Amino acid sequence: MSSNVVKAIRIEQHGGPEVLKLVDVEVSAPAPNEVTIRQHAIGLNFIDIYFRTGLYPHPLPHGLGFEAAGVVEAVGADVRHLKVGDRVAYGQSPLGAYAEARNVPAAQVVKIPKGISFEEAAAIMLKGLTVQYLFRQTYRLQGHETILFHAAAGGVGLIACQWAKALGVKLIGTVSSPEKAELAKAHGAWETIDYSRENVVERVLELTGGKKVPVVYDGVGKDTWEASLDCIEPRGLMVSFGNASGPVKGVDLAILNQKGSLYVTRPSLGVHVNTPEKLAAAAKELFDLVTKKKIKVRIDQRYTLAEVGEAHAALASRKTTGATVLTLD
Known part of the structure; x- marks a missing residue:
């Protein structure tokens, strides 16, 4: 796949929702250990606000967001567990999930089972894997x-x-x-x-x-x-x-x-799912509960990529319930 230009959110300075800018970025061919994902839904989390305001420092300029779901468009040479066309999701990635398409380290990506939508997967990866490590690893209930x-x-x-x-x-x-x-x-x-x-x-x-x-x-x-x-x-x-x-x-x-x-x-999620095997096992436990209807994914707010400022304002004001997603379909 040759490089392509997509819309993405970038910040050049820390501050309120007004610092979120919708820009064109180029997505290059994936590195050997990466996959290119055409994203359908992106999950919003409180940690995104911490990075926007600078509470969690990161060299500027940078993107935002850690979780999304979509379809694999290209696969790096060393990737074995994913192929073009796979429905996938991730909940831990380098900053930059607020984008139409992007490259993600393949070790952080899992396949989505049948019966779970892109929106559900994007809404549940970071939050659901957080509950998994809290309840099943940090203090095993x-x-x-x-x-x-x-x-x-x-x-x-x-x-x-x-x-x-x-x-x-x-x-x-x-x-x-x-x-x-x-x-x-x-x-x-x-x-x-x-x-x-x-x-x-x-x-x-x-x-x-x-x-x-x-x-x-x-x-x-x-x-x-x-x-x-x-x-x-x-x-x-x-x-x-x-x-x-x-x-x-x-x-x-x-x-x-x-x-x-x-x-x-x-604790933090990253340390608990720091190998593809640990991530796959945690995600399987989560997805099994969703497919068995033991966990229903509640998405109460949906925004487009261009409306991300409104989404951040709603999240920060404690007015939201359940999950918030950015939709790209």
């Missing part, structure tokens, strides 16, 4: 636990609610409104706590009969750090996997002692 999961009505949260239910785990989800509480419950949350009206720590104590929980999954960060620690039983685990409210800073390790000899970890 056995099926009888009661756990606390923050932001249960968000994109990751709604998958977590369903996955917990499929495992027989009682998930207590924090939410910011009665509508979001209903949404989380409809997706399998055992109980919800509306943190705008209720005290999270007191409610967790009530719901667990004073026992607290063995693990808290916290993608919120700064605003929930202290409350999260107060919900964990002695020698339990605090899993901090994101910072939607800002990063947790200046932690005094003695607090882990005071709160009950607690453990804390700050």
Whole structure:
């Protein structure tokens, strides 16, 4: 395939949604270990905002986005597990998923099974694989636990609610409104706590009969750090996997002692799916739950590539529920 010109989003400086520019970029033939993907749907995630604002630094100018789904258009010389015409998706890639077509390292790409659409795959790869490593690798849930999961009505949260239910785990989800509480419950949350009206720590104590929980999954960060620690039983685990409210800073390790000899970890997806085999196994577990209808992919917002600024504004304002995708069809 000769090089071709496609539309893509680039930023030349950090800032608000206005820094997102739709430009023409050239897609060259894939390197030996890459595939060229003609993209049909692109997933949006909070981490995209961190890169846009510069919270997560990356040399400028650069693209945005880590996950998408589409069709393989060209295959590098060393790639064996993919061929032209395969329906594929990825949830971890070099920055730049906001594009009509692009080259992606083949080791980060998996085939999409029949019965899962491009939009579903793009909406679920990063979020779904996040839940996979949190629930099956970071703290491996056995099926009888009661756990606390923050932001249960968000994109990751709604998958977590369903996955917990499929495992027989009682998930207590924090939410910011009665509508979001209903949404989380409809997706399998055992109980919800509306943190705008209720005290999270007191409610967790009530719901667990004073026992607290063995693990808290916290993608919120700064605003929930202290409350999260107060919900964990002695020698339990605090899993901090994101910072939607800002990063947790200046932690005094003695607090882990005071709160009950607690453990804390700050894991990331990349380390958990760092080989094609690990990625394939995690994706299979996720896709199996989707094809069995144990996990339904809820896409509540759709935008075109040109509307990406609006999409970012909606995501940042906490107005979104479920997943947000950019569509290219």
